[in-house]
Amino acid sequence: MKRVVILISGGGSNMVALCRSMTGDHPARPVLVVSNDPDAGGLAKAREMGIATAVVDSRPFRGDRAAFEAELLKPIEAAQPDILCLAGFMRILTPDFVNRFSGRMLNIHPSLLPKYPGLHTHARALDAGDAEAGCTVHEVTPVLDDGPILGQARVPVRAGDTEETLAARVLEQEHRLYPAVLRRFADGDRRPVAL
Known part of the structure; x- marks a missing residue:
């Protein structure tokens, strides 16, 4: 049985989707949820599901990522x-940290990578007049939002969409895609999932 640690910074909706999926004949189980924010709503949700939690507040480490990551480790x-699994973890990790878990760390990103790495993905898709948006699960490498793609889900952009309406529809697909990719990945299968 594979042991999964999930890193969050906020409400933890993707973390909840992942944890709920890891039951029955699933090849993995959640063993810990870690947040860099002591007020992250996802911590209480994890505890309600009986999953151990830990907090390493990133604020005292401003400007010293190496010291923060030493505590996080x-x-x-x-x-x-x-x-x-990074699930809305809003800290950029150093190459040293990433390389320690090379081939074992996943992230979900709210765009169809390689389009729109980084922040404000929905606004950028709308500004570009894209016909579709979506989300990507990828392996984490030292380059931001650049690792091998393990799955994507596509969402049509509708007339009148705002950042908020588009983000809400993409998030629904994130909650389907990330568990599907994790299950396959935990089985040792890196073929991309398409939803």
Whole structure:
């Protein structure tokens, strides 16, 4: 059984979708949810599901990513993860951290990569007049939002869409895509999932 640690910064809706999926004959189980924000709503949701939580507040480490990551590694390594899932974790990780978990760390990003890495993806898709948007699950590499793509889900852009309406429809697909990719990945299958 693969051990999964999930990193969050906010409400944790993707974390909840992942944890709910890891039951029955699923090859993985959640063992820890870690947040860089002590007020992240996802922490309470994880505890309600009986999953251990840890907080490493990033604020005291402003300007010193190496020191923050040294603290972040402590609860993660104690949990002995086989897989790390970034689920709305809003910190950019250093190459040293990423390389430590090379081939074992996943992220979900709210665009059809390689389009729109970074922030404000929905606004950028709307500004560009794109006919579709979506989300991508990829392996994490030292280059931001650039690792091998493990799955994508496409969402049509509708007339009159705002950032908020588009984001809400993309998020629905994130909650389907990320669990599907994790299940396949935990089985050792890196073929991309398309929804």
